[in-house]
Amino acid sequence: MLHIHTGQCGLCVHFGEEHPDDQKLIQIRRSMEAAEDFIDECRHPMHEKLHLKVTAVSACDGFEPATVH
Numbered sequence: 110m111l112h113i114h115t116g117q118c119g120l121c122v123h124f125g126e127e128h129p130d131d132q133k134l135i136q137i138r139r140s141m142e143a144a145e146d147f148i149d150e151c152r153h154p155m156h157e158k159l160h161l162k163v164t165a166v167s168a169c170d171g172f173e174p175a176t177v178h
């Protein structure tokens with residue numbers, strides 16, 4: 110498991126944005142940990158057309174914090 114820091118995809122609203130109620134995603138945000146091989150799509154408007162897939166510990170300047178349920 111990898112620890113996720115603020116600014117990284119796992120805590121970003123655009124990570125898996127098309128399925129925000131996904132239990133795995135919610136769990137990742139609560140625990141701030143994710144498996145090394147966990148990937149999801151970034152739906153940031155600048156990446157959306159590219160269908161960019163990122164890990165929970167990837168990052169970019171488009172980071173916006175997700176609400177943690």
Ligand code: SF4
Nearest residue numbers: 118121151153169171
């Ligand atoms: S690549 Fe950037 S915008 Fe996309 S989920 Fe990661 S931090 Fe957010």
